[in-house]
Amino acid sequence: MTLISWIVVAVCVLLVLAWYLSYSAARLDRLHAKVEGALSALDAHVVRRAEASLELANSGAIDPASGFLLVAAASESLERVNERTFEADLLEGQHFAGRETVESALTEVLHAALPVEVSRDLEAQGGPGAAALERVREAGLRVQLARRFHNEAVKEVQRVRSKRVVTIFRLAGYADLPRTVEFDDTLPGT
Amino acid sequence: MKIGLVSPYSFDVPGGVQFHIRDLAEYLIQHGHEASVLAPADEGTDLPRYVVPAGRAVPIRYNGSTARLLFGPVAAAKVGRWLDEGDFDVVHIHEPLAPSLSLLALWAATRPVVATFHTSNVRSRVMQAAYPLLRPSLEKIHGRIAVSEDARRTVTTHIGGDAVVIPNGVDTAAFARASKDPRWSGAPGRPTIVFLGRIDEPRKGLPVLSAAMPAILDAVPGARLLVVGPGSAEAARARLSEPVLAATEFLGALSDEDKASALASADLYIAPHTGGESFGIVLVEAMAAGAPVLASDLAAFQRVLDGGRTGMAGALFANESPHDLAARAVELLGDPTRLHALSELGRERARVFDWAVVAKEILAVYDTVAGGSRQREVTRLRPGADRRRGGEHT
Secondary structure (H helix, E strand, O other): OOHHHHHHHHHHHHHHHHHHHHHHHHHHHHHHHHHHHHHHHHHHHHHHHHHHHHHHHHOOOOOHHHHHHHHHHHHHHHHHHHHHHHOOOOOHHHOOOOOHHHHHHHHHHHHHHOOHHHHHHHHHHOHHHHHHHHHHHHHHHHHHHHHHHHHHHHHHHHHHHOOHHHHHOOOOOOOOOOOOOOOOOOOOOO | OEEEEEOOOOOOOOOHHHHHHHHHHHHHHHOOOEEEEEEOEOOOOOOOOOEEEOEOOEEEEEOOEEEEEOOOHHHHHHHHHHHHHHOOOEEEEEOOOOOOHHHHHHHHOOOOEEEEEOOOOOOHHHHHHHHHHHHHHHOOEEEEEEOOHHHHHHHHHHHOOOOEEOOOOEOHHHHHHOOOOHHHOOEOOEOEEEEEOOOOOHHHOHHHHHHHHHHHHHHOOOOEEEEEOOOOHHHHHHHOOHHHHHHEEEEEOOOHHHHHHHHHHOOEEEEOOOOOOOOOHHHHHHHHHOOOEEEEOOHHHHHHHEOHHHOEOOEEEOOOOHHHHHHHHHHHHOOHHHHHHHHHHHHHHHHHHEHHHHHHHHHHHHHHHHHHHHHHHHHHOOOOHHHOOOOOOO
């Protein structure tokens, strides 16, 4: 083969390689964006759950001891959120900032404060207590969904980032490897 | 919220997936959302006004049978236009792996995607071969829903990852409203047993029930068996012995209202299905109407009946065993308190499958995935937000 045809072949190979790299990078970017979106959804619903718990505690529909425990756990959760907001960026590095234990604790207190009988009574009474309970449940369901979808997305990113083309060409840049978020998010009173 | 729903199957022919999409779209519209359904359909077919026809489906061999699917560049362009014009907050794709509009929509989607997996019947060899092709598209799904545990297992084994189980909705209110009909109600010593399903389809289990009837009649001589469902009664009659024949009434196919009141009147509903049921809508309908349920112990049935902390909302017998079926039925018919308790538990359990409950959960999924991308615009306003990702490749 002549030099010209060698050059043509080389250029073609380079073009294909370039296309493949940019395609892989775009795919990875899309996955990172999905994780980010899922994490901010989780963040938003965790906040809503804590707010609804506070509301329930202050509704006067549950006993003061349970209410106090609930206020303590919910404000702990909200404090952690606020604390992070003053730093540059809540989602920096795409992790949950170690809030898992706080959220598990809130779930535990919700279970303790809302056994099946208590939830039934609250529903039967109606009024602000029932409305707050409904909001706690709605937020709780969304926390569950958001956490599940987030973890799915994280696993996809982890899989793609372990591919050789991604590691050799450093397609992930300086983005931290996202981690799954694990805490107890079972729904109370069901 | 603006929601785009994609159906892989034509609305000209009835089917579970199409009914699900139709009911969901109507619920969404009733509750103040905007919904548009993209589905294959012939030009000029009479469609609900929220359905956008995407063109004529072509019959083609796929997955071991002939399916009517829509694909090709013209369909792909149509999907792209629909997505652009719709400007949806969430695109909800049904059966994302069906090589039809669903796969095309997944390929073209730029908005958050929710996908519902309906089938539990996927050829694993096909999936393995097509996997590298499909994987990047599948990664676009933000939230996965499976309609049953079986469908979920298909997702975990063939695609990897997990899905949230949200069952198919049933209009339980229509069954709960049904009133008793004196023709089909039992009297002391003359309880009524109801069977529902095609008479000539053995997997609906009429042969098992027929074989159990002599033993049931020995213990409860006055029992009446009401057989509701289409199919030729002649063949079924020929299999029955004289005393069983005398106790059996073939009602044929009934209207939805009559079916509901037959269930509401029944002292006991028996579901002797021998297999092939992935969900068990029929049990939900019976429970909603307040009929105490005795069902074969298929995995799908157990899951429908099992209310977790509230306990089993129906009784079970060993599948395909007329002997066990008869023993359980006699036991139940002799215990009115237990029958009453089962009826109450069943009504309670059926509520979980009501459209209102199911649609709320689907909306929660929409909220979660749409919330994620809306939230992003807010977080971008924070200082330093734009250096969050490595970003050098963008």
